[in-house]
Every structure is written in C-alpha cells, then in structure tokens.
Amino acid sequence: MKIICCLLLFISTYSLQAQDADLPDDFLSKDFHLERREKLRESLPANSVAVFFANPVRNRANDVEYVYHQDPDFYYLTGYKEPEALLFVFKDQQTAANGTAYNEILFVQPRNAMREMWTGRRLGEQGTKDILGFQQTFNNSEFKRYNVDFSKFSKILFFDFHNDVRDNPRDSSDLYDLIAQFKTKVKYPEKKGVSLAVEPIKNNLDTKALAGLMANLRGIKTNEEIEMIRKAVAISCMGQVEVMKAIKPGMSEREIQGIHEFVFKKYQAEDLGYPSIVGAGHNGCILHYIDNYKPNVTSKELILMDLGAELHGYSADITRTIPVNGKFSPEQKAIYELVLKAQEEAMKITKPGIPLRLTTDTCRAVINRGLVELGIIKPNEKHLYFPHGVSHHIGLDVHDRGGAIMEEGNTITIEPGIYIPDNAACDKKWWGIAVRIEDDFLITKDGYEHLSKMGPRTVKEIEDMMKEPSVFDNFSLPDLDKVNSKSKTGN
Ligand code: GLY
Ligand code: MN
Ligand code: MN
Numbered sequence: 354m355k356i357i358c359c360l361l362l363f364i365s366t367y368s369l370q371a372q373d374a375d376l377p378d379d380f381l382s383k384d385f386h387l388e389r390r391e392k393l394r395e396s397l398p399a400n401s402v403a404v405f406f407a408n409p410v411r412n413r414a415n416d417v418e419y420v421y422h423q424d425p426d427f428y429y430l431t432g433y434k435e436p437e438a439l440l441f442v443f444k445d446q447q448t449a450a451n452g453t454a455y456n457e458i459l460f461v462q463p464r465n466a467m468r469e470m471w472t473g474r475r476l477g478e479q480g481t482k483d484i485l486g487f488q489q490t491f492n493n494s495e496f497k498r499y500n501v502d503f504s505k506f507s508k509i510l511f512f513d514f515h516n517d518v519r520d521n522p523r524d525s526s527d528l529y530d531l532i533a534q535f536k537t538k539v540k541y542p543e544k545k546g547v548s549l550a551v552e553p554i555k556n557n558l559d560t561k562a563l564a565g566l567m568a569n570l571r572g573i574k575t576n577e578e579i580e581m582i583r584k585a586v587a588i589s590c591m592g593q594v595e596v597m598k599a600i601k602p603g604m605s606e607r608e609i610q611g612i613h614e615f616v617f618k619k620y621q622a623e624d625l626g627y628p629s630i631v632g633a634g635h636n637g638c639i640l641h642y643i644d645n646y647k648p649n650v651t652s653k654e655l656i657l658m659d660l661g662a663e664l665h666g667y668s669a670d671i672t673r674t675i676p677v678n679g680k681f682s683p684e685q686k687a688i689y690e691l692v693l694k695a696q697e698e699a700m701k702i703t704k705p706g707i708p709l710r711l712t713t714d715t716c717r718a719v720i721n722r723g724l725v726e727l728g729i730i731k732p733n734e735k736h737l738y739f740p741h742g743v744s745h746h747i748g749l750d751v752h753d754r755g756g757a758i759m760e761e762g763n764t765i766t767i768e769p770g771i772y773i774p775d776n777a778a779c780d781k782k783w784w785g786i787a788v789r790i791e792d793d794f795l796i797t798k799d800g801y802e803h804l805s806k807m808g809p810r811t812v813k814e815i816e817d818m819m820k821e822p823s824v825f826d827n828f829s830l831p832d833l834d835k836v837n838s839k840s841k842t843g844n
Contacts, residue, residue: 377621379584380665383486385577386432389570390442390457393430396566397444401508403563404535405430407438409518409528422624425749426512426567428666432485435475437462437493437527439535450500455489460499460531463492494526496534503539506557511535513560564754572746572755573762579795581667582747582764583804585622586793588662589669590808592616597809598823602652602677606631606645609656612825617662626661626668626751633657633677637787638772640741652678655685657787661751668751670766671805672791679819681812684782688771689812691723692788695769699743703767704800707759713743716769724771729779738771747793763796764804 397403408424423434431440439460446456464477481490491499503509514536520529536543539558574582592613599612610631617625632642633650637657650656659672674689676682681689695716702715720739724730729738744765746755755763768791775784790810795802809818 377665379581381432381577381581383432383484385575386430387486388575390430392570393442393566394444394456396569397442397510398508398562399444400506401444401510402503402506403442403566404509404511405440405442406511406528406532406535407433407436410436412519420624423666425666425753426571429567429571429749431459431481431487433459433461433476433481435462437524437531439493439496439531447501453489457487458489458491458499459487460491460493460496462526463494492526493531496526496531499538501538504557508559508562509539509557510559510563510566512563568754568756571748571753573760574748574764574795575762578667578748579762579764581665582669582793582795584620585626585662585664585667586669586671586804587807588617588620588622588664589613589660589671590805591620592660592662593658593671593673593808594818595823595825596658597673597675597815597818598821599825600650600656600675600677600819603649605649606633606636606647606656609650609658610645610660613658613660617660620662620664622662622664624663626663626670626747630659630672631656632787635775635785635787637674637789638774638785640770640772650677653682655681655689655786655788657789659789659791661747666749668747668749669793669805670747670751670768670791671793671808672768672770672789673808673810673815674788674790675815675819680816685786685788686812687727688773688783688786689788689790691720691727692769692771692790693811694723695719696767696790696792699767699769700794700801700803703759703765703794703796705759705761705796705798709744709757709759709765710742712767716743716767720769720771727783729773729783738773738777739769740772741768741770743767743769759796761796761798765794765796766791767794768792 393403405427407427408422410421411419413419421436427440428434441458443456446454448454459481461478461481462475464475469475476484478490478492481487514532518529518532521527540556541558595616596609596612600609610629613629628643629645630642631645632639633647633656634654636642636647637655654677655674656677657672657674661669661671676685698719699712699715702711717739724738725732730736744767746753747764747766768789770789772787773779773783777784793804795804809815
C-alpha cells in the first residue's frame, strides 16, 4: 500500500514538475495574486465575504467548446486558469469544524487522469496549494457539504448571475451545480425572470458593490502588470510594423489579419484581447468590423487595423490606419492629420486628476472644428462621423475595470476617429475614408508614458515604414485549385 501511495505521489509531483517546465516563466507570480486578495480583503465591508465564480465553459457547436478563458476577476485574484471553480475571500478569519483558521477558500475541479488525457492538465487541490500558494483548497464536490452559516455575514458580495450556464449532467459539481448550491446556501431570492439587479435586496446579499471594489483594485496596475501590458503593447506594435512593410494591393483583409496574428504568436501571445478588426475602405466605417472578408484590398484604399495581442491575460488595444499603396492621398492625409491632431490634443491633457471623458470632449472639439474647415460639415451640424468615446482602461479586459478619473498607474487608450461612409452628405471625394488612431498610455505621476510609441503613427513615419522590405515579400503558397486538381487527377 505504501509503495502504491509513493508511486501516486511521485506521479503527481512529476506531472506538476513536467508542467512547470513547459510553462513560460513570466506569468504573474503567486505573490501578486495573494497580495491582490489581501488588498480586496482590506476594502471589504465589516463582517463580509466576497464570492467569485470561474467563467463557464461555452459550447461552440456539437462537441466543440470555445477555447476557455478565465473570468478576469477570478484570474486576478487567484492565477487559476481552469473552469468549475469558486473562491471565497472573507473579511475576517473563519474557523473550520476541525479548528483550522482560514480567511479564504478555493474550490477547484479535481485531478482526473482520463479527463486530463483529453482536455489537458489540471492543478487540482494540491497544485493550487503548491503552485498558486493557497492554504485552503478543496475539490469542488466538497462545496455541497461546506457548512458555513451564511446568515451570519452582514454582507455577501458577488456578481449577479445571468442564468446562462449549461449543466453538464455527467458532473454534479460543475459551475452550474456550484451556482445552484450557492444560491441555496445564501437563500438567493430566485423568481422567474427577476434578478437581484432589479429586485430590492431583502437580505444580506449585495450584487452591486463588488464592481466598484474590483475597479478600484484593477484600475491601478502594479509593476508586474505594467510589465505585462508593456509586452502585450510591444507585440501588438510589431504586428502593425510588419504589416506596414508587407501589405500590397491585392492581399485580402484576412491575410493581413493573419500577418498581425502570426507576429503575436511568434512572440508567444496566447490569445487576442478581442476579435481583430481589419477593414479596408468603407469597411473601416463599421466600428467593430470583424468579418474581415474582403478578398482583395485595393491600391486607393486606407485600411483600418485595430488589434490587440493578449499576453498571459493582459491585452493591448492599438489601431493604425495606413494607405494600402504606401502613400496617403491628399484627402486621406487631411482626415488622418485631423485625427492625429485630436489625439495629440487629448494627450496634452492626459494626467492624474483628469476625468477620462475629457479626452473625448477634447477630440470632439478638434474634429468638429476640422471637419468644418475641410467643408465636410457645417458649423454646429450634428453628424455621425465620430460616434464613439475616446478612452477606456486596458488590462485583463480590453475594456478594463477602472475609475472615471485618471490616476497614476492606470493604463488607458486614446482613440479618436473619423468615419465617412459611402453616400455620406459631403463631397464624394471623402467617401470611404475611415481613420482611427489608437494608442495605449500609462498614467504617471505628472502625465503619461506613451506605451505604443514604437508603432509608426505620423504620416511620415508610416510612409517611411511602408518602404521597408518585408520578410513576407517572398512568401507565396501554391494555388489551391491547382493543388486540388492535381490530387483529383493524381498528377
Ligand atoms: N478594440 C476595441 C476598442 O478599441 O475599444
Ligand atoms: Mn479601444
Ligand atoms: Mn481598439
């Protein structure tokens, strides 16, 4: 028996070590997550507990799931990247029936050799202790028996449920069950079609406060986070640079997207912060154009490219707009310079204490004035050529949690744009011109650091970069029709 136990222990220790060796060494440290939980605890109201659920696994079609992405709050507080998990952070020390004192508890999916063979390694209870540094971790099947009197807390803070989680009938402790068990334990007042968000709270449940507490924490980036965001931003800028060198009339929007995303992968970014937007000509007027269908971009068009690499959870958010043929036409240049001027004016006011929405007001004033000067609109005319806000926080979400006033340690975007669709009520020489320039900034003590500065941004910088040779210049693949006819005929 002892031998078997030793063997099991060896296997599990070995597999954790093997997993370690396969991992990049620049993930956030367990101390980061631990310290974030401590900070959250400090901000919790008296005699309260904060509760966080992992993101659900989402079905794509039939037996294929979407690639799993952890809930950013959950990841921020734990470093845990697997589904079917539940975290409690208590304000005050709790005492278990066996006398153990604890102030946080994590329920995770168990190790399972068969499941791990199909869907990858799991940390399990021991792994979350060894690797993530938790003291109190349990198999999620234990939650049902977890015997805490929730009525004793003055507040139980959690994000309300959207009732959109599927049950896996073969797993009686999946997220669906954890939520159901939690609702029973805290006496969640479930009524058909009515959620706590609209129902006056009659008990100690609070589904509102956590958003503000998490925004206060996540909005101010630690040095570790800033380094991660710096890398994600640099990777995303390198994508823009390589496309500037490689783009040629006749390429497809999808191919250009592919060059960006290849560069992201080459630099080991696991994911995209959001679906890539690559729109040539009037496609650039669709603010979140993600079809990227156009089979060949043409010489006279601008192409708007809004992409962000996600590295270890942290996303950049960068837009560059460039002329497909390497040279801006006079009209394209006029619009581009106006957007750039708006961005630079917004940069001038960017510092701690300034409301984020002021960058939008500043850009709007510059762009309205400029559009009048170009004869595109009349003074005071209401128009839809600049229909969006200019700044948001970036981080674990591309539209990250954070406060409304700029503070040292925020990472934000400034992203003005002008979008003139075909058939707009102006001279048709402007039709189909869509420009967005989006950069990422770290708010410093006295102002900002321009994180995405290495992405060519002025007309001259872009046109100069587009003259550079590209590693993709000699890249070609055989014609698919020829490949197919060869395989059909056998020669
Ligand atoms: N890429 C989405 C945005 O710029 O906010
Ligand atoms: Mn943005
Ligand atoms: Mn963007």
